[in-house]
Amino acid sequence: MKTISTAKSHGGIQGVYSHHSTANNCEMTFAVFVPPQAAERPCPVLWYLSGLTCNHSNVMDKGEYRAAAAEHGVIIVCPDTSPRGDDVADDPDDWQFGTGAGFYLDASEEPYAENYNMYSYVTKELPEIIASEFNADMSKQGIFGHSMGGHGALTIALKNPDRYTSVSAFAPIAEPSKADWSVGALEKYLGNDQSKWREYDTCSLLEDGHNLPEILVDQGAKDDHLVRLAPEALKAACEKAGVALTLNMREGYDHSYFFVSSFMASQIAWHGARLNG
């Protein structure tokens, strides 16, 4: 692991690091905020997964998570959203696919299978680095994210319910196998057999018997992407599966970080209560 930068902030340390990823076959950059409590004891780890077009830095700059993370003593890990580099297959004209749009899956199709393995990266490779390089209590992990990252957080938690104590999302893409901005990517990464898409789709996973005790979601009521995000489908699927979903429709809020940052402190407090409880 290489240290790109560190700066003291809100009593803790905001760092940016990079390493060669074997899952993605490229150099990957990620951000970690270590709260002041980590000087004295291992701290819980809260994973934040970002949305389309983002890398590790968007939420680091605009997410306003450090004050709450320092208050609740949680480490915040912010991975990139895809592999990157000259050797990584990409379609630079499509913001919904390729670089910045890894959709937190393991691709099966060529030429993407070699690099696009964000599911393995976020669930296996990066946790090992966090465990070895930071004062982290890996028995206490939570996960959340925004938009495509909300999709990542929910699908990853549904498939690894024993790993994550707490799960939430901001405006998650709840049903990517039916939404116009994700169908093209799923087809390229996973092929035409739509039965294989189900393990990367929150509503399908809930239908197929995966489960979580509770999920917290904040959703802007004025979000331009409301139809594609499908909060109503998420609500119906959670009801059917018996998942306690708290879906806060936030009047007047859009899809941007102006929305995310507004509810960051309350989501972190929610995770903190469960991770420190």
Place this chain on the structure above:
Amino acid sequence: MKTISTAKSHGGIQGVYSHHSTANNCEMTFAVFVPPQAAERPCPVLWYLSGLTCNHSNVMDKGEYRAAAAEHGVIIVCPDTSPRGDDVADDPDDWQFGTGAGFYLDASEEPYAENYNMYSYVTKELPEIIASEFNADMSKQGIFGHSMGGHGALTIALKNPDRYTSVSAFAPIAEPSKADWSVGALEKYLGNDQSKWREYDTCSLLEDGHNLPEILVDQGAKDDHLVRLAPEALKAACEKAGVALTLNMREGYDHSYFFVSSFMASQIAWHGARLNG
């Protein structure tokens, strides 16, 4: 005034606006956060002046001011740091002069006098727009800023002590007429006669009899620019002038927005107590 964008955030509205500035002879962009309280009553105005290389958006993205502004019911106005545009004289290779480096003064030298009038812009032209376009109580104004913007806040307040109820700064350039990163700009904007620089230099203004009841400053103790910022000179000048300076040296903090955002809420609370008192 043209509206470029608005978004709900922390219960208020974060907007970006532009207009043709007569002071600067160019189109100017600025950001305004209007707290929820402005729906019911005129709110105090807190001016935030940004540092070298910044425009209106750096603090809007990274400053973490909206939660505290909404809590204390203050409007935050974030002007740009200089005139901009193809017709504006500039030296694009010098980050300490020209675009992004207006130093909150009125230039007297050609070719800069036509556009570089940020002092008049911030103290006269933009306040008229804020007064007419927003639900602002212009009898209650505070001013603060970072680095070059801290210099702007202190010098502007010292020359207009009746206008601003509260004054603070993050890592201000306290003595620009003696610091290597500002002397060149002062020379180009104001000419060689250094007696004219004194009205744009906090320490000189204090020496020359300008005064304020109190000033709050947060300064990173690990700031790479500590010598150029001259907090010790500020301390000495305030002591001599009888100004109650609270100078918080913040252990381990640098010059970045990771530092600024860490003490944003406490500075806004300080202004809020005075503006709402």
